[in-house]
Every structure is written in structure tokens, then in C-alpha cells.
Amino acid sequence: MSNCNQNCAACSKNCQDRKQESLLAETSDRNHIRKIIAVISGKGGVGKSTVTSLLAVQLAKKGYRVGILDADITGPSIPKAFGVTKQVVGDGSLMFAPTTSLGIKVMSVNLLIEDPTKPVLWRGPIIGGAVKQFYTDVLWEELDFLLIDMPPGTGDVALTVFQSIPVDEAVLVTTPQDLVSMIVGKAVHMCEMMNISMMGMIENMSYIQCPCCMEKIHPYGPSKLEEVAKEYHLNALDCLPIDSQTAELMDEGLIESSLEELPLTVDALEKLL
Numbered sequence: 329m330s331n332c333n334q335n336c337a338a339c340s341k342n343c344q345d346r347k348q349e350s351l352l353a354e355t356s357d358r359n360h361i362r363k364i365i366a367v368i369s370g371k372g373g374v375g376k377s378t379v380t381s382l383l384a385v386q387l388a389k390k391g392y393r394v395g396i397l398d399a400d401i402t403g404p405s406i407p408k409a410f411g412v413t414k415q416v417v418g419d420g421s422l423m424f425a426p427t428t429s430l431g432i433k434v435m436s437v438n439l440l441i442e443d444p445t446k447p448v449l450w451r452g453p454i455i456g457g458a459v460k461q462f463y464t465d466v467l468w469e470e471l472d473f474l475l476i477d478m479p480p481g482t483g484d485v486a487l488t489v490f491q492s493i494p495v496d497e498a499v500l501v502t503t504p505q506d507l508v509s510m511i512v513g514k515a516v517h518m519c520e521m522m523n524i525s526m527m528g529m530i531e532n533m534s535y536i537q538c539p540c541c542m543e544k545i546h547p548y549g550p551s552k553l554e555e556v557a558k559e560y561h562l563n564a565l566d567c568l569p570i571d572s573q574t575a576e577l578m579d580e581g582l583i584e585s586s587l588e589e590l591p592l593t594v595d596a597l598e599k600l601l
Contacts (some may be wrong), residue, residue, distance in 0.1 A: 332556045336599050353460055353492045359468045365475050366498045370511030372480030375532040376501050379404045381583045386594050388430040392472040398436035399464050399489055400479040402448050407438045416440055422467040427539025429547040430584050434463045456488035463493045482518045490522040497527040504548040509556045516560045527596055532571045543582030566590040
């Protein structure tokens with residue numbers, strides 16, 4: 329149009345030159361984040377927080393600068409896993425994320441409230457707004473990876489994250505049970521609808537390893553990782569065992585002492601840089 333001022337946001341005309349408005353939020357110009365990875369699932373209880381924590385620890389031990397954005401507002405567990413109890417402070421414009429002993433920056437709603445055992449009784453829009461602020465209003469500084477520990481399912485918060493945060497890749501966590509494998513499709517299709525690339529699948533609680541003979545026992549039956557990954561055209565990444573030691577370290581806030589590894593997933597993440 330001849331009188332166009334190129335400001336589509338303030339224009340009511342539906343002309344052929346109208347630009348698609350982006351919903352992506354902008355973080356502080358003091359932040360430089362190379363890759364943002366969302367750790368997702370189709371349901372709760374599959375161990376997303378455990379996988380997120382282990383990935384952060386391994387990446388940090390390899391020398392990468394890592395942050396974790398705990399987007400599970402109503403069930404945050406990242407601070408507990410890392411033994412972070414210091415409340416977040418700010419300078420009026422930005423919040424300063426606490427740092428773990430390995431230098432991992434952590435932001436979670438539990439670091440904003442006085443009593444972390446009190447429930448967060450917020451409605452969807454408020455929860456979504458808080459998650460968005462964890463990206464826009466936190467001083468992350470220089471990061472190689474920002475891992476987002478997503479809430480379960482495909483609801484409001486997941487949509488907020490994918491619409492307002494420039495996620496580079498998603499990692500899907502599942503378990504071997506048939507029901508969970510069926511729910512994988514919901515998470516995959518959500519990523520497709522939101523134009524989010526999915527890096528691959530991790531199967532958690534895949535087996536138990538006998539401490540005496542090292543035989544792998546599959547309490548939920550044989551691994552379905554390869555089968556389900558092939559069905560949805562995804563990369564089959566790592567299989568993690570049911571490990572009481574990892575659970576104890578999470579409970580004690582000592583996950584950075586874990587020796588559990590996800591070599592295929594870490595390798596895939598490194599190739600993104």
C-alpha cells in the first residue's frame with residue numbers, strides 16, 4: 329500500500345504485504361544463549377527432571393555453560409535435585425539465577441517463595457507469564473545450553489514455552505509401558521504443530537541392572553525405544569535404568585555427584601553447537 333508505514337502491529341488492514349507477527353519474547357541484551365533445549369513428555373512421572381538434571385551435569389562437567397529453566401511451576405524439583413535453597417534476588421530489572429557448585433544456573437518458582445512446601449495455586453495465564461519471565465527477566469549471561477524442564481502434557485504452559493521462547497530442539501522422555509508409548513504421539517504432534525524440531529527420544533526406567541552379575545532385567549518388558557522412535561521418525565537416544573542411587577542423590581540435593589551418563593544425547597547436543 330502506498331501509505332504503509334511498515335508497522336503491521338498497529339495496522340488493522342489485511343493487505344497482501346502484511347507481515348506475520350511473532351509471539352517470541354526477547355530476553356535481556358545481557359544474555360547470550362546459544363541453544364535452548366526443551367525436555368518434554370506426554371504425561372507426568374516419566375523422569376523429565378531427572379533427565380534434565382543429568383544432562384545439565386554432564387554438559388557442565390564437559391566444560392559447557394549450562395542453565396536450567398524449571399518450567400514445571402506447580403511441581404518444581406530442580407532446586408531440590410541440586411541442593412539450591414538460596415532465594416532469587418534482583419536489581420529491579422533482572423533476577424539473578426543462583427549457581428550450583430558446577431556453575432549451572434537454576435531458575436525455579438521454588439526459589440521465589442519463602443516456603444517451598446507451599447503449593448503454587450495460580451491459574452494458567454499467571455503460570456505461563458511466570459515461565460515467560462524466567463526467560464526474559466533472568467540474567468542468564470553467556471550460556472551454551474539453556475535446558476527447559478517442561479511440565480507434563482500438552483497444556484497451557486507447554487504452549488506458552490513454544491510460542492514465546494525460541495526453542496531450538498526438544499528431547500522427549502518416555503518409559504517402556506504401552507500406555508506411555510501411546511501418549512508419545514501427543515507430544516510429537518504438539519511439536520509438529522508448533523514447528524519445534526525434535527532431537528530424539530530417551531527411554532527412562534528401561535531396566536534394572538543386577539549389582540552382582542550386571543544382568544539387565546526389564547520389569548516393564550523389553551525396551552520399546554527403537555520401535556516407538558521408528559514409528560514417529562525420531563532418533564532413539566539413550567535408555568536409562570531404574571537406579572535407586574540416582575533417586576537418592578536427587579533427594580539429597582547431590583545430583584552433581586551422579587555418574588549416570590546419557591552419551592548419545594550429550595553427543596547429539598554437542599553437534600548442535
